Every structure is written in structure tokens, then in C-alpha cells.
Amino acid sequence: MGGFRAVLVTFVALSIVSCHGADSGVDANVVVSKATRLVDLTTHILKINATLTFENGGSAPAKHVFCTVETSHAQHLSFIGASLEKPGDSDVELQVTPSGKANPKEGQLYKISLPTALSPSGSITVTVETIFTDILEPYPSEITQAEKQLIRYRGNHYVLSPYKIVTQTTTVKLPNSQVISHSQLKPAQLSDNVITYGSYENQAPFAFDKLHVHYENNGPFLVLTSLTRVIEVSHWGNIAVEETYFMKHSGAKLKGSFSRYDYQRNPTGSGTSSIRSFKTLLPSTAKDVYYRDEIGNISTSNMLSLDEAVELEIRPRFPLFGGWQTNYYIGYNVPSFEYLTYQASQYKLKMRFIDHVYDDQVVEDALLRIILPEGAKNIKFSAPYPVTEKPRELHHTYLDTFGRPVVVATAKNLVEHHIQDFEIDYEFSGIYMLQEPLLVVSGFFLVFLSVIIVTRIDFSIVKDAAHEARLKASGSKELVDSLCGQLHDCYHQYNNAIQTFRENKDTKAFQSTRKSMDATIKDMLAELGRLKNDVASGDPEAGEKVAKLDHLERSYVEHLKNSVRFAETSGKSGKEHPHLPEKMEEILSEIDGILNSL
Numbered sequence: 001m002g003g004f005r006a007v008l009v010t011f012v013a014l015s016i017v018s019c020h021g022a023d024s025g026v027d028a029n030v031v032v033s034k035a036t037r038l039v040d041l042t043t044h045i046l047k048i049n050a051t052l053t054f055e056n057g058g059s060a061p062a063k064h065v066f067c068t069v070e071t072s073h074a075q076h077l078s079f080i081g082a083s084l085e086k087p088g089d090s091d092v093e094l095q096v097t098p099s100g101k102a103n104p105k106e107g108q109l110y111k112i113s114l115p116t117a118l119s120p121s122g123s124i125t126v127t128v129e130t131i132f133t134d135i136l137e138p139y140p141s142e143i144t145q146a147e148k149q150l151i152r153y154r155g156n157h158y159v160l161s162p163y164k165i166v167t168q169t170t171t172v173k174l175p176n177s178q179v180i181s182h183s184q185l186k187p188a189q190l191s192d193n194v195i196t197y198g199s200y201e202n203q204a205p206f207a208f209d210k211l212h213v214h215y216e217n218n219g220p221f222l223v224l225t226s227l228t229r230v231i232e233v234s235h236w237g238n239i240a241v242e243e244t245y246f247m248k249h250s251g252a253k254l255k256g257s258f259s260r261y262d263y264q265r266n267p268t269g270s271g272t273s274s275i276r277s278f279k280t281l282l283p284s285t286a287k288d289v290y291y292r293d294e295i296g297n298i299s300t301s302n303m304l305s306l307d308e309a310v311e312l313e314i315r316p317r318f319p320l321f322g323g324w325q326t327n328y329y330i331g332y333n334v335p336s337f338e339y340l341t342y343q344a345s346q347y348k349l350k351m352r353f354i355d356h357v358y359d360d361q362v363v364e365d366a367l368l369r370i371i372l373p374e375g376a377k378n379i380k381f382s383a384p385y386p387v388t389e390k391p392r393e394l395h396h397t398y399l400d401t402f403g404r405p406v407v408v409a410t411a412k413n414l415v416e417h418h419i420q421d422f423e424i425d426y427e428f429s430g431i432y433m434l435q436e437p438l439l440v441v442s443g444f445f446l447v448f449l450s451v452i453i454v455t456r457i458d459f460s461i462v463k464d465a466a467h468e469a470r471l472k473a474s475g476s477k478e479l480v481d482s483l484c485g486q487l488h489d490c491y492h493q494y495n496n497a498i499q500t501f502r503e504n505k506d507t508k509a510f511q512s513t514r515k516s517m518d519a520t521i522k523d524m525l526a527e528l529g530r531l532k533n534d535v536a537s538g539d540p541e542a543g544e545k546v547a548k549l550d551h552l553e554r555s556y557v558e559h560l561k562n563s564v565r566f567a568e569t570s571g572k573s574g575k576e577h578p579h580l581p582e583k584m585e586e587i588l589s590e591i592d593g594i595l596n597s598l
Contacts, residue, residue: 025099025111026066026162029058033123035159035168041151041213042175043360044221044250045078045415046132050159053125054118061117066099067128068107068160068206076132078362079417082112083127094126106206107160131415133362138221138252138322139214145259145321149252149273150180151217157185157197157209164205169198178216185209218273221251222320224363231351232371235433239339242331245357249275253323263319275320278358282310286332293317293328314358342428347376349424353384354414363414370407370424371395375432379405384420387411399436466538473538476531477598480546483531484595487524487553488588490517494560502567514564521557528553545594552594556587 033055040047054065069077083091092115099109118124139152159168172182172195182188182195189196195213226246233239251273262270282289284305289312291301300315316326339351354366368387372379381389387409394403407424494517501510532550536543563580 025064026109027056027058027060027062029060030054030056030062030065030118030163032159032161032163032165033167035161035165037159037168037170039153039155039170039172041136041153041215041217042173043219044136044217044223045360045362046073046076046135046153048130048132050128050130051125052128052159052161053123054163055123056118056120059120061119062114063117064111064113065118065124065126066162067096067110067112068162069110069130070107070156070160073130073132073135073155074108076135077108077130078133078413078415079129079131080110081129081417083129084115085125085127091127096128106162109162131417133413133415134223134250136217141252142255143252143273143322144255145262145271146269148178148216149218149221149322150214152212152214155211157183157211158200158203158207160206160208162205165200165203165207167199167201168203169196169200170211171196172213174213174215175217175219176215180214180216182213182215183211185211220275220278220358221249221273221322222275222278222358222361223248223250224357224361225325226365226367227354227357227363228367228369229354230369230371233340233349233373234336235340235373235428237336239334239336239351240331241334242329243355243357244327244329246325246327247320248325249320249322251322254321258321271319271321273322275316277313277315280312280314280330280358281356282312282330282332283334283338283355284309285334285338286310287334289330289332291328291330293326298328309356345427345429347426347428349426350421352419353387353409353411353422354419356416356419359416361416363418364412366411366414368407368409368411368422369393372405372407372424372426373428373432374400374402374404374435376405376426376428379407379424379426381407381409382423382425383409383411384422385411385418399439401435469538471538473535473542476534477539477542477546480528480531480535480549481595481598483524483528484549484553484591487521487528488591490521490524491556491560491588493517494521495563498560498563498567502570525550525553525557542598545598549591549594552587552591556584556591559584559587 031054032052034053035050037048037050040049050067052065052067054062056062067082069080080096082094082096084094086092094115095113096110097113099111112126112128114124135153137152137154139150143149157170159165159170174193174195177193179190179195182190185197187198197211224245224247226244228244230242230244231239232241259270263274284307289303289310291298291312291314295317298315298317300317302313302315304311304313310332312330314328316328318324318326320326339349341348341350349370349372353368354363357363370381379392383389388411390408390410393406393408395406396403409422411418494514497510497513497517501507528546528550532543532546535546559580563584566580
């Protein structure tokens, strides 16, 4: 009778499993013949690698298999991926999708699509990688500056699977050998910083037994609570990138006050879990790099150019203890030809959605803004993994008219595996390349035109008599200079006529020339007298100089007349007056000096 009951219980259990398998798509004829799991607790994120060998004991081929994430872990899942080992070649990545059949007691199912169906009696080995964030618990949650940081992890001794597992082994890797306590489901062995559980044989689907490990981990529990990445594309050969970070230390909070003296005196024993610095990797072609915060430039940083990247050592203004936060931003430029390709008017931009900020990074909220050139249209955005695309925006900057289109996308709970490229396809007409140069030229033209208008037009409402007099005096001084030049030309002609008369004694011709010259000089001297009064009314000092000019010009004319009389009375000798030429040269020299001082 007892044997009959055992058989009945076994039959009922298998019926329940079969019903669940039929409902979720899990083939009850498939089993996991071997499972090897590595639980990596060396950092502040949980990494689990499970190598599963599936065997098809049924008569129909299996196109896909399933893996399970524990319910307590599901909300912390950041990344899940599966691959198929290929001897002598790189692993084949497999598509992993949620099955839509989640049972709170059994976990979340994920379907792994196989490249080729698993034939009856066949086997296949699949490696499943999962990464979880914010799941390792500081215990205690608060420590003093001198204490070590202790972490507690709680999980499952068994590989959670919807299939029966024939044999399985779990290895827990720790950052060091300092283990406070751990669960003891035999066989279990602790060796240095590795705990080995198993092997465990013939475990039923969804087998569970609580696992816990309490250990020391003084690694950097650094979390990016917010990351804003702005990419501005220019078709003039440059792409500008600026990233703004808000980060916190998510480890055990600092209890009590912070002692700078102890921290610097004993760096290995005080604040061992604090974050002093970390390294950010930028593209190898990055240039014009800056590292700043709200205060200004942060000089406590070092930059090293490597073959494949630019290594930027970030050292915050203060060390980060548990619960402490900081924020800063970095920026750099990269050449556009490395990320932007085009054919005719079709352009494709390919860059990373997020970049490397520090090792084993965690980004709680990421915001990506891609600013495209003004005039870009028919924009298509393609992300490497599920993200939330926000409504398009417009960005206005220098020399823009209607604004530049901005693609906005957000994502949550990202790790290093999400450092992948997005793609943006858009159309752009080359005619828009002329827009900015034309705007610059037009701007300068308007500036010059405005200067011309302002300097040439009087905008005053009430007339300023003094100002007008000064303007009139300024114009009159220019006329004085011109008039004196004309007078001196006449003097030169007059002297030539006198010299000719001395030589040929042609009285009739000389009198005709003299009469014309005297009339011209008389009119010019009269005009000079009028200008003298205009200059004196607006500029008394200059008026005195012009008055002296007038006097000198008239003196010169008198000397000319004396020279004429001497020529008429000297007979046929043709000699010049012994003193007149020198006096006349002195007058002309003095006139030139006054003209230069006006």
C-alpha cells in the first residue's frame, strides 16, 4: 500500500510539471544533464554565468529552451544574454526574450531561441550570462571610518530552471578570503576566496534552497544615479560630446564624523571602502578634453593617451564614503569622419549610447540627446537595446534660424554590456552648408552699413550751434588747405612769368598774364578771408592760425609785386632782386608749417 502511494505522489508531481510546461511552452521531455554556475561577488554588481547542457529526450525537435531568473532577483536584472560555444570560432549570440509567463513563486522565464532545432536524443550547451544591480546588501548598513565594509548576498543553492537538472555545481567567487559566514548545504567547500557547492544530483524543476554569504568587500560601490550624454553633430568636421554625471557611493553609510587627519595618515586602514579616484576611457581621437563641476575646472585629474583610448583619471574634490554624492561633467571633441558616413544626401551617425565611465559601472538613469545639423530631416533612430524615445526637440545656438533637431532617448539600469552603438539615419541637403557663411557675411555688412548711417546722419532733435560751428570749422580747415595749395600753384606760375619777362622783355604778353594772375589771386585771398572767419567761429585756436596764414599769403603777394617792379626797372640786365627770393621762400616754409599743424 505504501508503494502504491509513492507511485501516486510521483505521478501527480509529474502531471503538475507537465501542465506547467504545456502552459509556458517548456518541453517536459527536455532535461539539463549538466549545469555549472559561477556566482561572481567580487564587485558591487552580481554576475552569474551558467553553462547548461540541454538534452532532448522527446520525439520532436525543440526550437528553443528556457532559463529562469529568481523572483527576488528579477527586479534587479540589468542584462541577460545567451551564447552557444563554437569550437575554434567565436561564440554565437542567441536571442533571449521574456516568455511572458511569470510565476511569483517560480521566477521569470526567458526563452532562448536556438540557431538550429535540438533534435531528439541530441544535446546542446548554452551559456547564460545575467547581471544584477543593487542586489548586494551592505550588512551592517552603517560603518565608521575605520571599519571594513561587509556585504551580504542571498540566493539559491540550486540553478533555478524549469527543467529537471541531473547534476549541477555552483561556484561563488569572492573578492578576498575574509568570509564572515556562509550557508552549508553539503557538499560545500570554502577554499581561499572561492566557495564550491555541489555537485547536487537529480534536482526537480524550480528547486530552491536558500543560500547566503556574508563577506568583506571594500571595492568601490559607485553608482551613476543620472547620466546625461549630449552629442552635437557638425558637418564642418567635428562632433562635440559632453557628459554630465551625478553619482553616489551606494555602500555602507559612514557613521560618525569624517577625520581628514586619520584618512591621510593611514590610507590603508582608514576609509578602505571610500572612493578616491577612478578611470574613464574616452575615444582615442578625443581632444580638447575638459573636466569641470559647478565651481569650475577640476585640476586633480590626469590624462594619458593610449593606442585604443584616452585614459582620464578622475579624482573628485573629496573622497566618497557610503551615502556621499558628487557631480561633474566632462567634454571633448572627436572628428566626425570616424562616426558619420554619407552617400549623396543620406547620412548615418553611429556612436555609443553610453560610454565607459568606470569599471563595472552602473547607470540608474541615462539620458541621450543627439543634436543634428539644422536642416536634417527624415530622421530615423535605432537603439541597440530597448530604450524610451522621447518627443523630438529643437536646439537653438549660434547662427541658427529655425533650430536644430534633437533626438532624445532614455534608458534605465545600464551596465558595461550596454556600451553599444546606436544608429541615426537622416537626410541633409548641402545647400544648408552655405547658410552660416552667408549669415556671417550678412551680419558684417549690416554692421558696416549701420556704422555708415550712424556717422553720416544727425539724429539729434535740437540743433547744437556749437557742434555745428565745430563741424563747419572742420570743413573750412579742409578748404583752407586746398585753397592754399591752389594759391601756391598760382605763385609758381607768376614767378615763371616774371622770369620769362626778364629774359625776353615782352611787355605786352607779361601784362596780359599778370592781369589774369592778379585777378585770380585776389579772388582766392578774398575766399581765404571768408574761411578765416568760419574757422574762428568754431575753433578759435585754429582761427588764429588761419589768420596768420592770411597775413603771410598777403605778404607773399606784396613781395611778388615788388619782384615785378624790380624786373620792370632793371632794364635788360635780367637780374633778380638780391633779397626777395630768400624772403619769399621763408614765407612759403612758414605757411607749410602752419598748414601741417591744422
